[in-house]
Amino acid sequence: MAYLIKIIILCTYFISLYFSIFWLVTLEEKLSKVKQEKKNKKQPTVYPFVSIIIPAYNEEDTVQSTIASVLNLDYPKNCYEIIVIDDGSTDSTSEKIDASIKNNSSVPVIFKKQKNQGKAAALNWGLSKSKGDFFACLDADSVVESDILKKMLLFYQEHEKNIVIVTPLMKIVKPKNLLQKFQRVEYILAAFIQRLMGDIDCIYIAPGPFSLYRTKIIQDLGGFDEKNITEDQEIAYRVQSHHFKIRQCPEAFVRTVAPRNLAEFYKQRNRWFKGSLFNLMKYKKMFLNRKYGDFGIFQLPLNLSVYLLGIITFCFFTYYIVKPIWQTVYKIILLNFDIGTILKQFFSSSFDILQLDLGIMFVLYVALSIALYFFYVSHQFSNEKMFEEGVVYLFPYFFLYYVLLSVISIIVLLEMIVGKKQKW
Helix, strand or coil: CHHHHHHHHHHHHHHHHHHHHHHHHHHHHHHHHHHHHHHCCCCCCCCCCEEEEEEECCCCCCHHHHHHHHHCCCCCHHHEEEEEEEECCCCCHHHHHHHHHCCCCCCCEEEEEECCCCHHHHHHHHHHHCCCCEEEECCCCEEECCCHHHHHHHHHHHCCCCEEEEEEEEEECCCCCHHHHHHHHHHHHHHHHHHHHHHCCCCCCCCCCCEEEEHHHHHHCCCCCCCCCCHHHHHHHHHHHCCCEEEEEEEEEEEECCCCCHHHHHHHHHHHHHHHHHHHHHCHHHCCCHHHHHHHHHHHHHHHHHHHHHHHHHHHHHHHHHHHHHHHHHHHHHCCCCHHHHHHHHHHCCCCHHHCCHHHHHHHHHHHHHHHHHHHHHHHHCCCCCCCCCCCCHHHHHHHHHHHHHHHHHHHHHHHHHCCCCCC
């Protein structure tokens, strides 16, 4: 049994190390290009008409900030329109939308309130009314910087003609608690990895907060899948399956509100993880298929391995952390809470460095060193300070946050086995 556990640990470490080194090599190859893009201060040569679609469902606390950020875009007011859809909200979202657009006279606004049909249906309705050569989807809990549209359209103009989607660099609105601080770091790291993924055609999600699309091509592809619970990921898979390009614009910043508590966080990640599995099954023809390049050979296996690593992480955390803690507590109970005896046993135990498995430790430390390097570079890339929210919270982030994610991934797998359904 001990040998089996050791083999599993080694396999887990080497898989993690492989992906870490892959992204490290990709970074070194593309670093000069990334730095050059950060220095790009050009302006678009033309200003195409753009439709901005905002689907909303029970977003009374944030929708007004979202609409205000779009109304204040640094972009010719006669070159964009706003389409807002209240998808059956049960709170005061519609009233807040009415108040936001009531005194607007500079930008055309279309507003519709419909029965709850899901985000994809709301987007498709907006897409059917769109007049723009491009359209952007903006979640009603996010705000954009005023120059975002110019930067993203310039990205279209200066890069390959077959780019269909340009994604923004997502950040978290000022975190107010430990969970949101965890998500802030996660988003910073993910944004940087997504930038690298674009260079090898491996972006597999078009985030809801202000991804920008070529309208005609998305319409030709059939719009958004209304039966899919992660329509932003499904449309990216579909675009990749037709050999179109998806890129991230590294200077296009958008901020979104992170889940504030474990209940909201669980609901969000449960939907994300479940939707990811659905899309892996839907596009299984691309899996390990050389026809789809790195996306099929590298990215899809990576997406699937996340669930395997989640199961392994949870099992090892339980075996090496939870079990010893429980055994210690059990001993304390048996000894009638005689803490002195436990401490005497602890300090009398000898430590022999030769008992350590130096091979496993070496792999672990190399992977951890690469992770810390990416942590540093990703903050530089996102114009974020590394220790803006302090230092102490980083320890539980690296050692506990991903255990939490692994628990959710296991729950998702169990729910899919029993056939539990989920709505937006």
